[in-house]
Structure formats: C-alpha cells, structure tokens
Amino acid sequence: MTVSILIVDDEPDVAILFRQQFRREAREGAYVLHFALSAAAALETLATDIEPQLIVILSDINMPGMDGLALLREIKMRRPDLPVMMLTAYGDEERRRRAAEYGAAEFLTKPVDFDFLKERLRRLHAQLT
Amino acid sequence: MPNLSIRARLIFLSVLLLAILVLSSALLIRELARDSRSLTEEATFVSVVKNANSVSKHFGDLKYWVIDAAVTQLARSEHAAEAAKVGLDSDLKAISAVDPAFVAAIEREVDAMTSLARQAGVAYSSDDSAAGNALLEQAKSHVPDIDSEIDKIVDRVERQAVARRDASTRQAELAVKLAIVGGIGALVLALGFTALTVRSITVPLKALERSIASITQGELEVAMPPTGVPEIGAMTRTLGMLRDSLIERTQLERKRQQAEAEMRVARDAAEAALHDLKAAQANLIQAEKMASLGQLTAGIAHEIKNPLNFVNNFASLSIGLLDELKAAAASAFGSLDERKRGQVDEVSELLTGNLERIVEHGKRADNIVKSMLAHSRAGGGDRQIVDLNALVEESLNLAYHGARAQDPNFNITLDRQYGADIAPVELVPQDMTRVFLNLFGNGFYAANERRRAVANGTFRPVLSVTTRDLGKAVEVRVRDNGVGIPEDIKDKLFQPFFTTKPTGEGTGLGLSISYEIVTKQHGGTIEVASEVGAFTEFVVSLPRRFTLRESADFSTVGTKQ
Numbered sequence: 254m255t256v257s258i259l260i261v262d263d264e265p266d267v268a269i270l271f272r273q274q275f276r277r278e279a280r281e282g283a284y285v286l287h288f289a290l291s292a293a294a295a296l297e298t299l300a301t302d303i304e305p306q307l308i309v310i311l312s313d314i315n316m317p318g319m320d321g322l323a324l325l326r327e328i329k330m331r332r333p334d335l336p337v338m339m340l341t342a343y344g345d346e347e348r349r350r351r352a353a354e355y356g357a358a359e360f361l362t363k364p365v366d367f368d369f370l371k372e373r374l375r376r377l378h379a380q381l382t
Numbered sequence: 383m384p385n386l387s388i389r390a391r392l393i394f395l396s397v398l399l400l401a402i403l404v405l406s407s408a409l410l411i412r413e414l415a416r417d418s419r420s421l422t423e424e425a426t427f428v429s430v431v432k433n434a435n436s437v438s439k440h441f442g443d444l445k446y447w448v449i450d451a452a453v454t455q456l457a458r459s460e461h462a463a464e465a466a467k468v469g470l471d472s473d474l475k476a477i478s479a480v481d482p483a484f485v486a487a488i489e490r491e492v493d494a495m496t497s498l499a500r501q502a503g504v505a506y507s508s509d510d511s512a513a514g515n516a517l518l519e520q521a522k523s524h525v526p527d528i529d530s531e532i533d534k535i536v537d538r539v540e541r542q543a544v545a546r547r548d549a550s551t552r553q554a555e556l557a558v559k560l561a562i563v564g565g566i567g568a569l570v571l572a573l574g575f576t577a578l579t580v581r582s583i584t585v586p587l588k589a590l591e592r593s594i595a596s597i598t599q600g601e602l603e604v605a606m607p608p609t610g611v612p613e614i615g616a617m618t619r620t621l622g623m624l625r626d627s628l629i630e631r632t633q634l635e636r637k638r639q640q641a642e643a644e645m646r647v648a649r650d651a652a653e654a655a656l657h658d659l660k661a662a663q664a665n666l667i668q669a670e671k672m673a674s675l676g677q678l679t680a681g682i683a684h685e686i687k688n689p690l691n692f693v694n695n696f697a698s699l700s701i702g703l704l705d706e707l708k709a710a711a712a713s714a715f716g717s718l719d720e721r722k723r724g725q726v727d728e729v730s731e732l733l734t735g736n737l738e739r740i741v742e743h744g745k746r747a748d749n750i751v752k753s754m755l756a757h758s759r760a761g762g763g764d765r766q767i768v769d770l771n772a773l774v775e776e777s778l779n780l781a782y783h784g785a786r787a788q789d790p791n792f793n794i795t796l797d798r799q800y801g802a803d804i805a806p807v808e809l810v811p812q813d814m815t816r817v818f819l820n821l822f823g824n825g826f827y828a829a830n831e832r833r834r835a836v837a838n839g840t841f842r843p844v845l846s847v848t849t850r851d852l853g854k855a856v857e858v859r860v861r862d863n864g865v866g867i868p869e870d871i872k873d874k875l876f877q878p879f880f881t882t883k884p885t886g887e888g889t890g891l892g893l894s895i896s897y898e899i900v901t902k903q904h905g906g907t908i909e910v911a912s913e914v915g916a917f918t919e920f921v922v923s924l925p926r927r928f929t930l931r932e933s934a935d936f937s938t939v940g941t942k943q
Contacts (some may be wrong), residue, residue, distance in 0.1 A: 264688065270695050273703070342687045343755065346764065346812070363687070364694040364748065 254382050255305045258374070259287045261295040261312040261324065262340070274367050283378070292319035296327060307335065308381055309358070309374065314341040314348060322348070325355045336377060340365060387612045388583055395579040399572050406568040413557035420550040427543045433476035434539040438532045440470035441492070445525050448496055452503035452518055467496065480539050488531050495524035586614040593621060602629045669901060672876055676898050679878045679891075683754035690751060694744040701737045704730060753891040754878070770807045770856050771800040771849055777818035778847060784819075785826045794829055797846035804851040807926055813899045814924075817908075820892040821860040821920050822847075827883070828864025828918055835865065855906070857923045866914035875910060900924070 260271055268288040278284050285305060289295035295312070310328060314321035325337050336358035341348060344362035352360050359373060386394070447463035450456070470492065478485040502517035589607030596604040606622045607614075708715075708730055715723055778796065785792045822845065829843030848859040867875065874880045876897040881890030900908040906924035 264692075266692055270692065270699065273699050274695075342691060343684075364691040364744075367695075367698075 255282050255285060256378060256381065257285045257287055257303050257305055257307040259289060259295060259298060259303070259307055259310045261289045261292060261310065261316075261321070263290055263313065263316045265290065267313075278371075284374070292316060292321065292324035292327070295324060299328065299331065306381075309377055310335065310337045311340055311370075312337060314339055314352075315343065322351055322355060325352065325357055329356045338370075338373070385610065385612065388614075391579050391582060391611075395575055398575050402568045402572050402575075406564045409564050410557075410561050413560055417550075417554055417557055420546070420553055424543075424546055424550055427539075427546055430477050430480065431536075431539055431543045433473040434480075434536040437470060437473040437477065438529070438536060440466050440473055441528060441532055444470050444492070445495070445528075448499040449518065449521070452499045452506060452514070452521070455503060455507055463496075467492075477535065477539055480542060481535065484531070484535055488528060488535065491524050491528045491531065495521045495528060498524070583611060583614075586611050586618075590614055590618055590621065593618075593625075597621065597625050597628065602632060668873075668876070672894065672897055673902065675878050676894065676902075679754045679894070683751045686747075687751050687755070690744060690747055694741060694748060697737050697740040697744055701734060701741070704734055704737065750889050750891070753889050753895060765808050765810055767806045767808050768811055770804050770858070773809075773811060773814060774800070774818060774847060774849055774858060777815045778822055780815070781819050781822035781826065785823070792826070792830060794826055794843040794845050797844055799846060799848040801848070801850045804849060804856060805926070807856050807924060809904055809924060810899075813903060817896040817899050817922065818858070818860075820896045821922070824892065824920075825860055825862035825864065825918070828866070829862045830864070832864045832915075852923065855923050855925045857921060859919055859921050861917055861919040863917050866916055866918055867910065867912040868914055872910060872912070876908075 258275075260267065262268075268286075271286055271288075272279070275284055275286055279286065287298060287303060287307075289298050292312075295310070299307075299310075312321040312324055319327075321339055321341070325339065328335060328337055333356075337356070338359035338361060339348075339352045339357045340361050340363060342363040344360070349360050361370065443466035444463060447459050447466055451459035451463045471489070474485050474489055474492075498517050498521035502514045502521055505511070505514035505517055586607055593604050593607055602625055604625070606618055606625070715726055718726065775798070778798070782794075782796065785794075825845045826843075829845060833839075833841045833843050844863050846859075846861045848857075848861070850857045850859075871880075871882070876893050877890075878894040879890035880894075881888040883890075897908055900906045900922055904924050905927070906922060908923075909921045910918065911921070912918040
C-alpha cells in the first residue's frame, strides 16, 4: 500500500536529497513524498486531503516564521494520532525535551542517518498495514 | 625632721653637736670649779687644823708663862705670856669660823684665866700670897676646862677636816665619773644625731639612685621615691620628669611603630587588592576573549552545519547512486572492449573512493562543528543536584575505558583522592562530565606521551584525581605526570582550535569548551599549573549555589543518571 510522507524544511535542497534517497522506494510504490518549505505551507497542505494516506510528517525545527516545534504543537492539536518526527541540525537537550513534551515520535539530528530513518518508516508503515 | 634641706640638716646637726659640746664642757667646768673650791677649802682647813694644833701648844705656853709670870713676876715670862697670848688669839681667830660661839667661850675662859693669873700676880707682887695663891688656884681651875675645850675643838676641827677631805675625794670621784659618763653620753648623742642626719640624707638618696638605675635599665614603670628632702625632692622631680618624658617617648615610638605596621598592612592590602584587580582584569579579558571566540565559533558552526549536512548526505547518496549506475550499466559495460571497460571500472572506483573520502572528512568536519556548537549550548542544560565524587568517578571510568578501547596497549595508574563527605553540588551533569572527560583524556594523553618519550619503558604514568569540599565551592584537581605544558603556550590553552596534538587527533576545542562550561555556565574557575617534563595539574572549582533558579525542578542524581 502506498502512503504519503510530508517533509517540512525551508531548504529547497532537502526535497532533492529526499527524492534521491527515496528514489527506489518511490519507484517501488511504497511512499509518495510531499514537501513544504515552511510551517504555514505544511499546515495548508495538511488541510487538503493528501493522497495516498499521510502516515508521517518529518519537520525541521529551525525555520523562518513558525518553527518546527510550534508546527508540532499545531499538528498535534489537529491530528493527535499523526506521528511527527523532528529533524534538526542542533540536537540540544532543550529542543529534545520540548519535542518530547509536545509529542514528537522521533528526534533525529542532521546529517540524517537515512538507513535508520528508513527502518523507522518501514516499521511505521508495517503497523498501518 | 621632714622637709628640711640638707644644709639645714647639717646646720642643725652642727648646732646640736656644738650644744652637746658646750653642755658637756659646762658640766665638766662646773665639776672642776667645785673641785677647786673644795681644794681651797681643804687648804684653808689644813691651816685651820694647824692653827687648832698650835692653839693647844700656844695655850700650853700661855698657861705656863701666865702662871710663871704671876709667880716669878719676871718680865721675860710676862713677854713670853704675851707672845703666847697673841699666838693663841690669832689661832683662835683662825679657827673661830669652825664654831665661833665655842671659840668665843674658849677666849672668855682664856681671858678669865689670864685675868685671874694677872690678879694673882698683882696679889703676889703686893705680897698677898694667900690671895695670890687663891687667885692662882682659881686661874688654874680654868685650865682643865680650857684644855678639854681646846681638845674638843681640835678634835672637831680634825674630824671636820677628815670629813671635808672624804667629801672632797667623793666629789672628785663623782666629777670624774660624771665627766666620763657625760663624755660618753655626749659622744653617743653626737654620734646618734650624726648617724640620724646622715641616714636622713642617704636613705632618700639611695632610693633615688635605685630609681635612676631602674630607669637607666629601661624599667619606666618604677615608682618615684617620696620627696622628703627638698634637694633630693628636686632631683626626684627632675628624674620623674625624665621618666615621664621617656615613657611618653616610648609610647610615641610604639604608636609610630603601630602606625607604620598599620600602614604596611594597608599598603600590603592595597597591593594585594591591586594584584587581585590585575588578575581579575586579566581573567576578565581572557573571559571576554573566550566568550567572543566562543560566540564566533558557535556562529561559524551554525552557518557551516547545514551546508555540511548537505555535503555529507549528497556524498553518501552519490556512493549509492554510483553503485546503482554500475548495476544498471553492467550489461552495457560488459559489451565494451577490455580496455574501455577497464577504464570505466577504474574511473568508477576512483569516484567511489573520492565520495567515501568526502563522507569520511565530512564526518570529521561534522564532529568539529558539533564541538563548536557546544560553545553556544553552554548554559542551556539542566542543572541538577549531584554527588560530585560519583560524577567524577563515572567520568573517569568512561575516559579510561574509552582510552583502552582506542589503544589496547594504553595503561595508567589512577590515583583517586576523593574527599569524604562532600555535600551535593548543583551543576549540569552532562556538561561537567564533558569537562572531566576532556581533562582526563588530556591527562592520559600527556602521561602516555611521556611514557613514549622515555625509551627504557621504566616510566609509570599516573593520573591523580582529587576532590575537595571548600564550603561554598568544590574543587576537582586533575594531575598527570606527563610531558607538561611549556610556559609560552599556557595562555593559549583555552583558545578554540588551539591544539598540540597531531592533525586529526584533536579538535582544539576540548579545553575551550571546558572553559566555557566551567566559567560561563557554572560560574566557576579553571586553572592550570604545569612543569615541562614533570606534571600538569588542572584545578576546577565550582560554586555550590543551590539558590539559583527554581530548585523544585531539580532531581537528585546519584551514581547514574
């Protein structure tokens, strides 16, 4: 079953990186990747019906405007069951603590360990099907 | 005789001695005069006695010649009788002083007898023998009475003379005794007064002398002798003034010394304060430098972090893509001739190798950037109340096993000197662990470097860790017996990127981050002491400060968090 993943990051190259990393999975029809360049754009995308089913949001923390942690709270208010994984270059205790407090499913530091991320996504996918 | 001057005393004494001399002399003179008087009297008496004796002789002559004249009627006898009468009268006159009445009686008797004898002579001449005889008998009848009276008076005179002589002798003896006693008495009195007078002068003089000697020897608290004698009193007052001025001078000297000491203390305190101020200023400058360097470091890291992530991600992605390319083009490559296929394989191998190198160095850069970011993170962690010894021990074990894992040949003697009863400390455990790991790692490295430098392998590396409770602060000393730190690089130790390790072995950020954590985050100090080829010692001291922040949030952490 194909599922959607929404990636929120203000760096456009992140989309290129993720598309390349998930090229095989996309080709195999496992995931459809969606990108938003800001928290506001992410919330907009979330308001529309995403096809196929959105199973996880990956969000950066340091972003202009609304940051990733604020976005996390927003998402958790609207879709409490939707897992949100935080991706950040700065894995300090304060952010880790707040992410956990707001209900983040995972806290990953950049550079992203894609093997680990793919494993986590695979398990999440398996839980749903 | 108080309050008399020495002159007055001496005059008084002289007068007294003179008086004694005069009195004793007067006494002697009186006695001598008395003696001389009695001697004169005695002499008079001697003549009286002589007269008395010649009275009886003259009376014998008289009675003989009177009777003879009466009988013989001879003129010669008459003359002899007259002469005897004159002698007798003169003798009686001489002794009449002894008993005038008695002498007068004798004279009367003698006159009566003489008169009767004359009448008898007249009768005889008129040849009236009977009348003459009767008258003569009458005259003779007076003779015994007169004889006995003369004897009596002679006897009395003689007795008186003896009595006078005895009295005179006694008087003379008394005078001698009196003279001796008076002389001795006067002498004793004179000596006594002289001694008293001399003593009344010498006693206060001696006291004054003692006081002078005491003052000369520096005993200024000595009492002044009483001022009885005016001259000595004046000297005593002068001495008293001298003593008072000495006391004053001593006090002034003491005050001056005290003031000097106080001045010295104040000067030392001022110098110490200046020194402290300079040290504080140096620390401040260092801290400022460190802080700005830290901020710069963190800022650079922030900016580099994201692009570096892309480099790393795309590099590792490219390795996979290259593998994919090789797999996809394998059949196409297979149709190529031997030489071209070799070329393709070589290039793809080189590309893979390059990408791997990019990934490897990218990871290295990432590690450095992470360390750099630690500068901006300092101050952000959670403070907890922890057992310092447990935290130090945990870090020491981590460091030791980490070093062993990197180099199986690594070995070092760990000397733990943990202070007993160190009260819990409030700190950020993760960050302080990082500091301790850094310090232990550096110590291990330095000690191991020295072991490598000592050729024969006899060197025994030792790292000693000491913890101490200083009351308001705690102290951790990390001392290694390694190569030591040269003086000229000591002030660069805490600068970011300063390292003595070969490229790749150290980032040069360990101590700068430790500095940041200890000073900025914990408000403590970190100091280093070292001697090249002997030791290096880092001293970290952290204030205990429980009061900062909301202490309710802190959880007590034991040996393991």
